[in-house]
Amino acid sequence: MNGLLDSLWRHFDVTVAILLFGIGFTTLLLHTNLIKKIIGLNIMETATFLFLTSQGYIANRAAPILMEGTRAVSGYVNPIPSGLVLTGIVVSVSVTAVMLALTIRLYRRYHTLDIDSMTLMMKGEDE
Amino acid sequence: MKKKIADSLRKRFYWELSPLDEDMIASLSEKPHELTRSSNEALEVLEDVREVRVQRAQEQEQEMYRQIHRWSHASGVKIIRSMYRVLAAVTCLGIVFFLLWTVNTLPPFGEPENPYNNEVFARYVEWGPDETGAVNMVTGMILDYRAFDTFGEASVLFVAACSVLFLLKLHDHKDGKPTKTWLEAEYDDRFHEPKNDQILQFAAKLMVPVVLLFGFYVILNGHITPGGGFSGGAIMGAGLILYLNAYGFKKTERFFTYRTFQWITFGSLLTYAGLKSYSFYTGANHLESFVSPGTPGNILSAGFILPLNLCVGLVVMCTMYVFYTLIRKGGV
Numbered sequence: 001m002n003g004l005l006d007s008l009w010r011h012f013d014v015t016v017a018i019l020l021f022g023i024g025f026t027t028l029l030l031h032t033n034l035i036k037k038i039i040g041l042n043i044m045e046t047a048t049f050l051f052l053t054s055q056g057y058i059a060n061r062a063a064p065i066l067m068e069g070t071r072a073v074s075g076y077v078n079p080i081p082s083g084l085v086l087t088g089i090v091v092s093v094s095v096t097a098v099m100l101a102l103t104i105r106l107y108r109r110y111h112t113l114d115i116d117s118m119t120l121m122m123k124g125e126d127e
Numbered sequence: 128m129k130k131k132i133a134d135s136l137r138k139r140f141y142w143e144l145s146p147l148d149e150d151m152i153a154s155l156s157e158k159p160h161e162l163t164r165s166s167n168e169a170l171e172v173l174e175d176v177r178e179v180r181v182q183r184a185q186e187q188e189q190e191m192y193r194q195i196h197r198w199s200h201a202s203g204v205k206i207i208r209s210m211y212r213v214l215a216a217v218t219c220l221g222i223v224f225f226l227l228w229t230v231n232t233l234p235p236f237g238e239p240e241n242p243y244n245n246e247v248f249a250r251y252v253e254w255g256p257d258e259t260g261a262v263n264m265v266t267g268m269i270l271d272y273r274a275f276d277t278f279g280e281a282s283v284l285f286v287a288a289c290s291v292l293f294l295l296k297l298h299d300h301k302d303g304k305p306t307k308t309w310l311e312a313e314y315d316d317r318f319h320e321p322k323n324d325q326i327l328q329f330a331a332k333l334m335v336p337v338v339l340l341f342g343f344y345v346i347l348n349g350h351i352t353p354g355g356g357f358s359g360g361a362i363m364g365a366g367l368i369l370y371l372n373a374y375g376f377k378k379t380e381r382f383f384t385y386r387t388f389q390w391i392t393f394g395s396l397l398t399y400a401g402l403k404s405y406s407f408y409t410g411a412n413h414l415e416s417f418v419s420p421g422t423p424g425n426i427l428s429a430g431f432i433l434p435l436n437l438c439v440g441l442v443v444m445c446t447m448y449v450f451y452t453l454i455r456k457g458g459v
Contacts, residue, residue, distance in 0.1 A: 004227075004228075004231065007230055008230055013236055018227055019223070026216065029218070029219060030216070055241075058238070059236075059237035061239075065262055065352070066262040066263075071253075071256070073252045075252075079252070079264045080243075082265045083265055083269045087269075090280045091280070091283055093284075097288075097450045098290050100454060101294040101295050101454065104454065
């Protein structure tokens, strides 16, 4: 148990990312309000970005922007995770926008955001 | 007789007798009517008795069904919901604990010897500025080595804007007259949104030019300083949204309509595709690129990175603005 806590403290960045992921996932599963579900999904995405960017960090090194005089590899942090996170952010923004648009359409039709009552209304329509 | 039948039923099915069963037992154990005088009257009485029995049985059945229905609607839904909640919480906690358990096997935080700081990273840092001409290595990576991937990103934004348009745009009639929902949305927007707000308008007058200029600066300096098309485009989109909030749709329609969105996005994506297709013919297969990277650090350097950044920035700006207007009132 002590060893586990110690490793969690040594990887505090990953620990925070995992806890954020858990918070987002719980929000996604437990809330019946569609907007809150979307917020939960966004928190999960943020946790993933935090994890990725923290993996690219190297202590005591500069951001990957060329400075005068320093051209050695040992001067800069890893630029690859930053580029990957950029892609992730763009996709997350697009997905959020489409989800919100679908929610607006559902609200216009059923006048509620609660997914349970929405499902009941949908069943009533089928009969 | 009656007891015998009941016992045999109990033995066979092992259940408590319901009123329905008792009714059945009673009818079975009854002696048949003696039809001494086989008159029509006696037959009619028999029919009546049967009808009454059938009716009673049906009522009891319906009552049973109603009770089951009521149970499933009241406590059944409650039980399933609480079970779902418990299961969801257990799943989340399980995933979190499993992930925390695996943390121990990860390499330490911020060490240069970690496995992902490998030869790819070394190559980008060592050769990136010379090969692409971009001082900002992230920009050099995403807009030169991996520019095709960034083209996909811009297309994702474009497709997302298109699907939001399909979902939310309130269409006109075929003869060009606005529909009722469109008029209602327009009225709602004009009625509920603040109009001619002095404080907001003054703030917008000060802020909007600065915000737009700063966004443009971030886009143009994407290969020299931190930033680039995506961040600069988001800043410019925010400036446009601020202007729209302060002055309303009538003023923004002078320079930004649905047609502007169409042409800017289409033109930017086409320019991007055209500019980037040079890497299929040069650079690959040991062919020399005809675009010189220039002196790293100059504004006019880094080959095609500057125009590519501009294209990406314009697409992002239009997409952000269109997302906002569509979600606000269902039109551009």
